[in-house]
Amino acid sequence: MPDAMRIRANMQGEKVAVRVLMSHIMETGQRKDASGKIVSAWFIQNVVAKHNNRVVLDAQFGPAVSQNPLLAFTFAGGKPGEKVQVTWTDNRGESRSDEATIA
């Protein structure tokens, strides 16, 4: 089970501001290790954020995104106490899902 994400969601005026800190090595597949062998690619490919089962963000990440990505976004229609769920999937098929309550 991959490491947990840290999600913070609070109201910013009428909109909800969400910050997600994901724990992931985000290996590009271009690096070489000490012996000269390529370190194989391992990065998040897809991030989906849902609010009350409605998709509010669907992001395509790639090898250009750095380690432990911090994603910040806003969406409309949320109220304090409701849940925001964020799920990521990587190129090895692993995924992680976490939830937070809007402050």
Added chain:
Amino acid sequence: MKRAMVGLAIACVSAMSYAQTDTQAEIEKYRQLLQDGNPAELVEAAGEELWKTPRGPNKVSLERCDLGLGPGVVKGAYARLPRYFADVDRVMDFESRLVHCMVTLQGFNREDLVKKPFAGAGEPQTDLEKLTTYVVTQSRGVTIAVPQGHPKEIASFERGRKIFFYRAGPYDFSCASCHGVDGQRIRLQELPNLTDAAKARKAFASWPAYRVSQGTVRTMEWRLYDCFRQQRFPELKYLSDAAVDLTTFLGVQANGGTMESPSIKR
């Protein structure tokens, strides 16, 4: 002609010093922007899990570990280390105490634990780093109060002070060579004058920190190890008396400050 040249020289000098303060202000602004989303939070979460999970041959968690404030008390403990511990009759810094608890409570082998205490750049954090990050976060906002009550604590401080001013190595550097005067820097990294109380507090309070350039959280033991490496000194042994004594000296110099760790650095 001469007066005009002198005037030009003065104008150039003042322009340069203005630019330097401007740069520092920009770097400070950049650091503030980095504060949000500190990946050290992820390391702290992993460390908390390691602290509370029964592990090792004895299948025990670290929740009975005495960090100086009583068994199991983690809140505020880091801000009062290094200190004297009666059960080992010597002064220990946090990392020595952590390894001590892992060996005595959990039954781990000491050699295995200290073999590779620091993660390489880009590697996943070691367990020791994760646990250190967790414990130090529990001292966030706490006033630094490294004790100097016991004779061994005072002796440790004195030895640490001696080390701080001791010149050695191929460059004939001491810690004070870089950290003993105001206004010095290496490339774009300013060097805090650790003999100045205000600067010493700020510096001690900021370690351990997440080092963006290395992608890992770095502890106080690592910082001292790296300083020795940069001075081209012989390698500073992990958890050695020298490391603990230096930490005691720097900690006492920083007494009265507020722990900010884990912070985020270049």
